[in-house]
Amino acid sequence: xxxxxxxxxxxxxxxxxxxxxxxxxxxxxxxxxxxxxxxxxxxxxxxxxxxxxxxxxxxxxxxxxxxxxxxxxxxxxxxxxxxxxxxxxxxxxxxxxxxxxxxxxxxxxxxxxxxxxxxxxxxxxxxxxxxxxxxxxxxxxxxxxxxxxxxxxxxxxxxxxxxxxxxxxxxxxxxxxxxxxxxxxxxxxxxxxxxxxxxxxxxxxxxxxxxxxxxxxxxxxxxxxxxxxxxxxxxxxxxxxxxxxxxxxxxxxxxxxxxxxxxxxxxxxxx
Amino acid sequence: xxxxxxxxxxxxxxxxxxxxxxxxxxxxxxxxxxxxxxxxxxxxxxxxxxxxxxxxxxxxxxxxxxxxxxxxxxxxxxxxxxxxxxxxxxxxxxxxxxxxxxxxxxxxxxxxxxxxxxxxxxxxxxxxxxxxxxxxxxxxxxxxxxxxxxxxxxxxxxxxxxxxxxxxxxxxxxxxxxxxxxxxxxxxxxxxxxxxxxxxxxxxxxxxxxxxxxxxxxxxxxxxxxxxxxxxxxxxxxxxxxxxxxxxxxxxxxxxxxxxxxxxxxxxxxxxxxxxxxxxxxxxxxxxxxxxxxxxxxxxxxxxxxxxxxxxxxxxxxxxxxxxxxxxxxxxxxxxxxxxxxxxxxxxxxxxxxxxxxxxxxxxxxxxxxxxxxxxxxxxxxxxxxxxxxxxxxxxxxxxxxxxxxxxxxxxxxxxxxxxxxxxxxxxxxxxxxxxxxxxxxxxxxxxxxxx
Numbered sequence: 080x081x082x083x084x085x086x087x088x089x090x091x092x093x094x095x096x097x098x099x100x101x102x103x104x105x106x107x108x109x110x111x112x113x114x115x116x117x118x119x120x121x122x123x124x125x126x127x128x129x130x131x132x133x134x135x136x137x138x139x140x141x142x143x144x145x146x147x148x149x150x151x152x153x154x155x156x157x158x159x160x161x162x163x164x165x166x167x168x169x170x171x172x173x174x175x176x177x178x179x180x181x182x183x184x185x186x187x188x189x190x191x192x193x194x195x196x197x198x199x200x201x202x203x204x205x206x207x208x209x210x211x212x213x214x215x216x217x218x219x220x221x222x223x224x225x226x227x228x229x230x231x232x233x234x235x236x237x238x239x240x241x242x243x244x245x246x247x248x249x250x251x252x253x254x255x256x257x258x259x260x261x262x263x264x265x266x267x268x269x270x271x272x273x274x275x276x277x278x279x280x281x282x283x284x285x286x287x288x289x290x291x292x293x294x295x296x297x298x299x300x301x302x303x304x305x306x307x308x309x310x311x312x313x314x315x316x317x318x319x320x321x322x323x324x325x326x327x328x329x330x331x332x333x334x335x336x337x338x339x340x341x342x343x344x345x346x347x348x349x350x
Numbered sequence: 351x352x353x354x355x356x357x358x359x360x361x362x363x364x365x366x367x368x369x370x371x372x373x374x375x376x377x378x379x380x381x382x383x384x385x386x387x388x389x390x391x392x393x394x395x396x397x398x399x400x401x402x403x404x405x406x407x408x409x410x411x412x413x414x415x416x417x418x419x420x421x422x423x424x425x426x427x428x429x430x431x432x433x434x435x436x437x438x439x440x441x442x443x444x445x446x447x448x449x450x451x452x453x454x455x456x457x458x459x460x461x462x463x464x465x466x467x468x469x470x471x472x473x474x475x476x477x478x479x480x481x482x483x484x485x486x487x488x489x490x491x492x493x494x495x496x497x498x499x500x501x502x503x504x505x506x507x508x509x510x511x512x513x514x515x516x517x518x519x520x521x522x523x524x525x526x527x528x529x530x531x532x533x534x535x536x537x538x539x540x541x542x543x544x545x546x547x548x549x550x551x552x553x554x555x556x557x558x559x560x561x562x563x564x565x566x567x568x569x570x571x572x573x574x575x576x577x578x579x580x581x582x583x584x585x586x587x588x589x590x591x592x593x594x595x596x597x598x599x600x601x602x603x604x605x606x607x608x609x610x611x612x613x614x615x616x617x618x619x620x621x622x623x624x625x626x627x628x629x630x631x632x633x634x635x636x637x638x639x640x641x642x643x644x645x646x647x648x649x650x651x652x653x654x655x656x657x658x659x660x661x662x663x664x665x666x667x668x669x670x671x672x673x674x675x676x677x678x679x680x681x682x683x684x685x686x687x688x689x690x691x692x693x694x695x696x697x698x699x700x701x702x703x704x705x706x707x708x709x710x711x712x713x714x715x716x717x718x719x720x721x722x723x724x725x726x727x728x729x730x731x732x733x734x735x736x737x738x739x740x741x742x743x744x745x746x747x748x749x750x751x752x753x754x755x756x757x758x759x760x761x762x763x764x765x766x767x768x769x770x771x772x773x774x775x776x777x778x779x780x781x782x783x784x785x786x787x788x789x790x791x792x793x794x795x796x797x798x799x800x801x802x
Contacts, residue, residue: 104529168547236544236665239674243526246529250543251544251547251642252546253547312639313640314639315636315662317663320662
C-alpha cells in the first residue's frame with residue numbers, strides 16, 4: 080500500500096501520461112507545458128513519499144524491495160525530466176510516463192502495509208553509493224526504453240507500411256540523441272556510485288573487493304555502455320545496431336540488479 | 351478577429367420569430383472550374399457583395415466565402431420569406447453577369463439547420479476536394495473575420511461561424527481526418543521527418559526535377575531545410591530549377607561526389623535504368639560516417655537501384671510506396687468520417703438550442719406587444735363608456751390590466767425557458783405562434799427555419 084503522497088504521485092503520473100499521449104495527437108505548446116508540469120508535480124510528490132519512508136527508516140529507502148523500486152522509479156522520472164528539458168523534446172514522454180505509472184501501480188499493489196525494520200546504520204557515503212547506482216540503473220532503463228522505441232520505428236520505416244501510431248512516434252534522430260544522453264547520465268552516476276562504494280568499503284575493511292561478482296559485473300556494465308557510446312557514432316554501427324547493443328546492455332543491468340544481487344554477491348545482498 | 355457578441359436579439363426574430371440561416375453556392379462537387387472561376391469573389395468583392403445584399407434588404411446578415419473550390423453566400427433573411435434563396439441567386443447572377451440558365455443544376459440552396467450543417471461540414475473539411483484538408487478552415491476564418499470587421503455579420507451568423515470554427519478546430523484535434531499526409535510529396539517529407547525529426551539545417555539533393563519533386567522541395571523549404579542542391583543532365587535546366595527553388599546547381603558529372611552530403615535525396619529523372627546504384631549509395635553512406643539517408647525515388651522507371659533498400663541506414667521509398675501510404679491514409683481519413691459527423695451533430699444541437707432560446711424570448715415579447723395592443727383598444731372603448739371614473743381610478747384600471755398581462759405571460763415564459771428538450775421548446779414556440787396567429791399577424795407567413 081502506498082502512502083498518501085505515493086497515491087498523489089501515482090495520480091499525477093497518470094495525468095501526465097494522458098496529457099503526453101494527447102500531445103502526440105495535438106502538438107500544442109500549452110499541452111506540452113501542462114504535461115511537463117504534471118510530471119514534475121508527480122516527481123515532487125514522489126519525493127515526499129520517499130522522504131516519509133526515509134524518515135521511518137532513517138536512511139534512503141533502499142533496504143527493502145519496495146523502497147528500492149520506488150527510488151528507482153523516482154530517479155527514472157527525474158532523469159527523463161532532465162533529458163526532456165535539455166533536448167526540448169516531449170514526444171517520448173508518453174512512453175516514459177506510462178512506464179512510470181505502471182511501475183508505481185505495481186508498487187502500490189506490492190507495497191507492504193508496515194514499515195520495514197530499521198536497517199543497520201551505514202552512513203551517508205553508503206547512501207550516496209546506493210542512490211547513485213540506482214540512478215545509473217534508472218538512466219540505463221530509460222535508454223533501453225528509447226532504444227526499443229527506436230527499433231520499432233526503424234522496422235516500421237523499413238517495412239513501408241506505417242500504421243496509425245507511426246506518425247505520432249518520435250523521430251529516429253530524437254530517440255538516438257536522448258538514448259545517448261541517458262547513457263551519459265547513467266555512466267556518470269555509476270562512476271561516482273562505484274567510487275563512493277569503494278571508498279566506503281575501504282574505510283570499513285581497509286581493502287577493496289575487486290573480486291566480488293557485483294563489482295565485476297558493474298565494471299562490465301561500464302565497459303559495454305562505453306562501447307555503445309563509441310559505436311553509436313561509428314560508421315556501420317550507428318542507428319539500429321547501436322540501439323540493439325543498448326537493449327542487450329540493459330540485459331546485463333537486469334542480471335546485475337537481480338541475479339547477482341540475490342545470489343552471487345556477498346556484499347550487495349540487500350533484501 | 352474581434353469576438354462578436356451574441357446577446358442582441360436579431361431583428362428578424364423580433365419581427366416574426368423566424369431565425370434562420372440561408373445559403374446558396376456552388377463548389378467543386380457541383381460546378382466545373384470554368385464556372386467556379388466566373389462566380390468567384392475577390393476579398394473586396396466579397397465584402398461589396400455582402401454589403402449590397404444587406405442594402406437591398408435581401409439579407410440582414412451576410413458572409414461571402416470564396417475559395418478556389420467554392421463560392422458561397424451565407425445570410426440571415428431580412429424577412430421570413432421562403433423565396434430568399436431565389437433573391438440570393440438573382441443577386442449572384444447579376445453581380446457576376448451570368449445568366450441563370452448557366453447556373454441551372456450547379457447551385458445548391460440550403461436553409462435553416464441544413465445550411466448550418468453544410469457550413470459545419472465545410473469547416474470540418476468533409477466537403478473539401480481533399481478530405482479533411484485544413485486550409486479551408488483558415489479561409490473560412492478569414493472570410494468571417496473580414497465580414498465581421500466590415501459589420502455585415504450579426505448575432506446569428508456570428509454564432510453559426512464561431513460554431514463552424516470550433517467544429518473545424520475540434521475535428522482536427524480530436525479526429526484523424528486531417529492528420530496524415532494525403533499527397534505523395536507531403537508523405538515523402540513527413541517520412542523524412544520520422545528519420546531526422548526537425549528538418550531545419552539538414553541538406554537535400556534533388557536529382558532531376560519533375561512536378562512532384564518540386565512539391566517535395568516546397569515542403570522541405572517550408573520546414574527550413576538548409577542546404578539544397580539540384581543536379582540535372584541539362585546544367586542550364588538545373589541552374590534554372592536551383593534558382594527557382596533557392597538552391598545550388600551541380601553538374602551531372604559531379605553527382606556521385608555530392609552524394610555524401612545530403613540527408614535527403616529526391617530523384618525524378620527520366621532514364622531507362624537506375625541513376626543511383628547500390629554501390630554509389632554504399633560509398634556515399636560510408637563517406638558520411640554511416641549517418642542515415644532518406645531517399646525518395648519518384649522516377650518511373652526507378653532511378654534508384656531497388657537493392658539499395660537493403661543498405662544499412664538507408665531508407666528508400668519509391669513512388670508506389672508513397673502512393674500506397676497516401677491510399678492507406680485516405681482510407682484512414684474516410685474511416686474517421688462518423689466521428690467528424692458526431693462532432694457536427696453536437697454543434698448543430700448547440701446552435702439550435704441557442705436559436706430556440708432566442709425564439710423563446712422573442713415569442714413572449716411578441717405576445718406582450720399583442721396583448722398590450724388589445725388592452726389599449728379595450729380600455730379606450732370601455733373607459734369612454736364609464737365617464738364617472740376619476741383619473742386616479744382610470745390609472746388604477748390601466749395598471750391592473752398591465753399587471754394581468756404580465757401575470758398571464760409569466761408562466762408560459764417560464765415554461766419555455768425551462769423546456770429541457772430543444773425540439774420540444776421549438777414545438778411549443780410554433781404552437782404558440784399558431785395559436786395566437788402571430789405569423790399571420792406579421793403578414794409574412796412561413797415557418798422559421800427551412801431545415802425544420
